[in-house]
Amino acid sequence: MEAASAGTGGVPRVFALIRALVAVQAEGGRVTQLARAIGLTQGTTHRLLQSLVAEGMVEQDERSKLYRLSTEFFALAAKAGNPGDLRSICRPALLRLSASLGDSIFLLVRSGFDAICLDRSEGPFPIRSFTGDIGGRVALGVGQGALSILAFLPEAEREEVIRFNLSRVREYGVYDEVYLRTEIERVRQTGYAARNTGLLEGMAGVGVPVLDREGRAVAALSVGTISARLNEDRLPTVVELLKREAAAIGPRIHPFDATLRRPAQSLAGQPSEQLLAPPGAANPSV
Template sequence: MTEAPGVLHRAACLLRILAEGGVSGMRLTELAEAIALPRPSVHRVLRSMVEERLLDFDARSKRYTLALALFELAARAGNRMGLRQICRPVLLRLTESLGETLFLLVRDGYEAVCIDRSTGPFAIRSFTGDIGGRVPLGIGQGAMVMLAFLPQEEQDEVIRHNLPRLRELDGTDEATLRAELAQVRRAGHCGRAFGIIPGQTGLAVPILDREGRAVAALSIGSTIEHLTAERSGIIATLMKAEAAAVAAQINPFDPVLRRASAAMEIAAG
């Protein structure tokens, strides 16, 4: 029993070293040097970790790598709450405090999908409609803010694919769209009044993963009269704080962030 904490500590150190060492793995000698312990001691720990399926060992290259079982464990550990469960109290809280209709959208390829909403006191129509509604990335505040916070290569591909639909819906051109995306990224939110639904507007902030890529968006739908410039600044600040708190809880293995069909199944449940 007295040796267990030392073994556990060594195993944890070896996992961290291998995680930082890259996908090609490391040899026993390299690991022993990195952890500053005798090779026999390190070898015993490594052998036990292989037996427990925490590590893989390639007999030909003599290299140890992280095993797939580790990722399975990580998925289960992070799967206590999905994005929709995390965001539900956020939507309700913001609707109560702001008196606005809130939407939660996720990206599905070239589109944004609404997977949850909390209805405020005003009658609001939105681009996505109700839960399950879709809109091309680049139309509506939520879809625009997600497009703005994609890596450049992905953003370019979405623009190439969606531009004909965007021209048809609101007459936008590529130069105008790219200028608006740059402005949204600088501001950290989208508050553009699109004009497709007369008298209505909105504001959206991105929910970012650890690489800074938008995986979802929090969006409000409101009227032009109600969402004044003064209120917009305050609301944007509040929503950014909520989005940052949600981002810190995101499980990268959440199926809602990986395919829209799973998102719809969870939303329907």
């Protein structure tokens, strides 16, 4: 009996085939390879593949004859959506952290070579930040949140961002390539960014990456506060709370969340009062 045929009819076999296709999505898979992966004969595997092709869920390259999951398959998965987008998922965490720490908390998300402030929860202390208010952006590598995202990108992506952004971060006067790479390695070892560059006088911060299910940094949680409130005694507590919330958020991130692909557009239509700093807040630096 074919290994994957046990169970209730063809449904388990179809899902076994889909999982096998996921594993070879980048390069595509041959019938023989897929049959071996799911424990079915080539004939049965071929029939299942053709059924999925007919439904538009699988496509076959005319030249190589390799099979892959189709764009239609991923569009269907995206359309299924998620009960909450990244901003909705993270909002309770921002409120908890702001209440626990008494400081301003920021949610940053990657947008190409930049990080965008997707949300923030205000603490009682007027502060300045690199991204400023919701919708503000900064080059990846500048500021604790953006640096923590950059540090945990896949190596090839990280190198591409560094090459593109190096001239931008040099404009701040205290950054060079050696400094940036040293800080990236420090963040990768500790899991957080907390070095105070002195660019925002009197300000300090901590950033931790939010990793998706594949371990890719897609966002960051960061604390912005006055320097006096982030001493060596308090830092471990702040880091622990940030990491705990980030670890809880990661598994809930939907891989097809439109917020991750178009973070700026996701802010369109937000009530204006959510996009403005509260009365008394200092003018943010950019």
